[in-house]
Amino acid sequence: MTSLYPHAYFGNTIIPIEDAKLSVASSAVLYGLSVYTVFPVVMHEGAPYAFRLHDHYERLVRSAKIIGIDTFTPKWTYKRFFEAVCELVRVNEVKERVFVRASVHVDALVPGTRSRGLPTTLSMFIYAATPIVPQEGARIKTSVWRRVPDYVIPSRAKVNGAYVNSVLGKQDALDSGYDDCLFLDDSGHVCELSAANIFMVRRGILITPSHASDILEGINRKTVLEIAHTLNIPIEERTVDLTELYIADEVFACGTSAFIAPIIEIDGRTFEGDNTITTRIRESYEECFNPHGNFGKYMSLLT
Numbered sequence: 001m002t003s004l005y006p007h008a009y010f011g012n013t014i015i016p017i018e019d020a021k022l023s024v025a026s027s028a029v030l031y032g033l034s035v036y037t038v039f040p041v042v043m044h045e046g047a048p049y050a051f052r053l054h055d056h057y058e059r060l061v062r063s064a065k066i067i068g069i070d071t072f073t074p075k076w077t078y079k080r081f082f083e084a085v086c087e088l089v090r091v092n093e094v095k096e097r098v099f100v101r102a103s104v105h106v107d108a109l110v111p112g113t114r115s116r117g118l119p120t121t122l123s124m125f126i127y128a129a130t131p132i133v134p135q136e137g138a139r140i141k142t143s144v145w146r147r148v149p150d151y152v153i154p155s156r157a158k159v160n161g162a163y164v165n166s167v168l169g170k171q172d173a174l175d176s177g178y179d180d181c182l183f184l185d186d187s188g189h190v191c192e193l194s195a196a197n198i199f200m201v202r203r204g205i206l207i208t209p210s211h212a213s214d215i216l217e218g219i220n221r222k223t224v225l226e227i228a229h230t231l232n233i234p235i236e237e238r239t240v241d242l243t244e245l246y247i248a249d250e251v252f253a254c255g256t257s258a259f260i261a262p263i264i265e266i267d268g269r270t271f272e273g274d275n276t277i278t279t280r281i282r283e284s285y286e287e288c289f290n291p292h293g294n295f296g297k298y299m300s301l302l303t
């Protein structure tokens with residue numbers, strides 16, 4: 001089990017993690033009606049920095065908007081959210097790279113299946129930043145489950161209830177001896193992993209499914225595209241067939257908890273490339289976590 005830090009942010013204050021609880025009668029528990037994000041905090045020269053915190057806050061706000069949760073944004077400005085993150089990191093005396101999970105829970109008691117005008121509680125907690133797929137090379141399997149389409153539960157909204165889809169895909173992959181699943185969308189095109197976006201390299205071009213392929217709009221996906229642009233690597237965001245992945249030169253996954261993980265096998269097919277582009281992107285990605293490095297603009301000092 002992942003190790004949790006002792007203090008959580010819950011409502012408007014810091015409390016022991018074991019006391020941060022929601023009612024069994026809340027919409028959050030009954031319907032999975034919470035939206036969330038997970039972002040890294042790293043230490044640099046003794047000071048804590050968060051990676052792309054404003055982007056994470058904005059995605060949380062957008063997720064709430066899509067679902068129709070309308071009592072978070074008026075209360076929680078970015079300034080207030082930022083101050084809560086600073087306080088949480090300080091009281092937990094963070095000394096290493098960690099993940100912070102921030103969730104907005106609809107905690108009205110038995111209001112029925114609706115979302116507007118209901119009370120919300122912000123929770124945040126910290127846990128060890130352990131990767132969800134092997135960093136030296138992951139083996140993935142096309143899922144027997146399809147990704148939830150935009151017209152069923154929108155993937156671009158990071159809503160807890162939708163993660164049952166990821167659980168189904170991931171468990172099916174684990175049961176079959178793989179590290180993670182590859183979701184296809186409703187029309188059979190490549191989508192993403194259970195909790196990471198996917199990229200392939202073909203003939204020197206970096207290719208990833210577009211935002212219209214029922215993917216989460218990953219913050220690390222956006223970072224990889226920005227890095228590739230800076231490194232003058234040609235980019236295509238478009239529909240991707242499964243068999244294109246089979247014959248790609250390089251494939252990798254990216255996400256907060258996946259980092260940049262090379263994929264070495266999909267459905268029993270391995271790749272011939274030497275991961276030149278994956279390695280270049282990975283090195284630049286690591287530089288992003290140095291606030292004084294070339295890509296340091298993404299880091300916010302948490303004080």
Ligand code: PMP
Nearest residue numbers: 195196197216218219220255256
């Ligand atoms: N897709 C899904 C389904 C995810 O859960 C995640 C993890 N948040 C990602 C992609 C990657 O997103 P990010 O880069 O913002 O962590």
